[in-house]
Amino acid sequence: MKRNWMLRVATVGLVSGLLIWTEAQGQAGTKAQSGDVARGKALFVRNCAGCHGPQGGGDGYRLLGPDPANLTSPSTTKKSDADLLKTIHDGKPNMPAWKVLLSEEQSRDVLVYVRTLAK
Ligand code: HEC
Incomplete structure (x- = not known):
């Protein structure tokens, strides 16, 4: 049960990290385009x-x-x-x-x- 919880935290962390990264990439993209x-x-x-x-x-x-x-x-x-x-x-x-x-x-x-x- 405890491990399951940790796994969930890790997954949430990973997903939001990925979102922030994608966002940053997107901004770098628009800057170059503008x-x-x-x-x-x-x-x-x-x-x-x-x-x-x-x-x-x-x-x-x-x-x-x-x-x-x-x-x-x-x-x-x-x-x-x-x-x-x-x-x-x-x-x-x-x-x-x-x-x-x-x-x-x-x-x-x-x-x-x-x-x-x-x-
Ligand atoms: C040899 C002269 C000449 C040069 C050099 C020139 N233009 Fe033009 N440009 C024109 C003419 C003439 C028109 C209008 C054509 C028409 O109305 O059919 C025009 C139209 C335009 C339009 C369209 C405007 C509209 O309302 O649709 C833009 C944008 C434009 N030029 C940008 C540039 C840019 C940027 C450069 C430099 C990289 C440039 N022109 C260099 C002659 C030139």
Whole structure:
């Protein structure tokens, strides 16, 4: 009977330990996914500001055809991360497809920085 009790305590301990561990792993995962603003800024200045402007206002150089999007306007900010990441990856008319140059993680860093411009 006593042994049974100890076994139960041990099991509870093990299970809650595992839960805490899984939780910690999950948080580490989201952190990596949520992107790094400082890295995103460096990438933005180098790759995006030419067209989208230093503050993302769409005031960089104009080509024939669609003008660079104003990344601080509601028409962009209301779009989901997934939508914007897709545009960054695949490009648009007058916008290069960045998946060739930027990793998944770098695209996310840039997007996190773009989101800060709108505030
Ligand atoms: C050669 C110019 C050019 C460069 C460089 C460029 N863009 Fe663009 N971008 C555009 C144009 C033009 C559009 C709008 C296309 C349209 O409306 O069809 C656009 C659209 C976008 C959109 C979509 C906005 C929306 O509301 O859907 C995002 C997000 C974006 N750009 C992010 C970036 C990021 C991030 C970079 C740098 C990694 C970048 N762009 C570099 C020209 C450029």
